[in-house]
Amino acid sequence: MATWDEVDGALERAWAFEDMAKAAQAAQRIAALCDTLDHHADVSFGWGHLTVRTTTHDAGHTVTEKDHALAEGVNALMEGIAEGFRKHVFVCTxxxxxxxxxxxxxRRGSMELMMALKRSAKAMGLExxxxxxxxxxxxxxxxxSAVVYPEATWWTLPTQVEEAAALAERLR
Ligand code: FES
Structure with a gap:
């Protein structure tokens, strides 16, 4: 499954791994993401594979904004694992x-704040x-709001662009 599919009131996606240990590590990071978002998916894995399935129980087992937000977070997390990111910052826009x-x-200017933070991290040469x-x-x-992985630390961004850019220091 290359993307998320909607199956029986849930979003579902599978990934391939080269062994079981790497699938287990990914499952652990997904679990931390679920705790951070306070929305808990079913995660199953075995040798060389991992599957995530998310639905909103409170909404009668249907797919809601919470599931889409979680799916987006899991996508980015998996991308980060594949590309070996040291830190991954998600800014809500x-x-x-x-x-x-x-x-x-x-509506509080988070897109601009995100761009400023991104430019600042690049200008500082952060790898x-x-x-x-x-x-x-x-x-x-x-x-x-923003969240930084792998620590799953929450940030409330300052609304001044210069102050948001200065947060890149914390990513060293
Ligand atoms: S709009 Fe909900 S956290 Fe940003």
């Missing part, structure tokens, strides 16, 4: 319509760092 019930990071956008991380009220 989700934008809700004006007047929506919950605030959104996109093995990936800064990228993500969907809603469900910390909308605290936003602009």
């Amino acid at each position: 989700h934008e809700r319509a004006e007047g929506a019930q919950r605030p959104s990071c996109g 093995g760092i990936r800064v990228q956008k993500s969907g809603c991380l469900d910390r909308c009220e605290e936003g602009p």
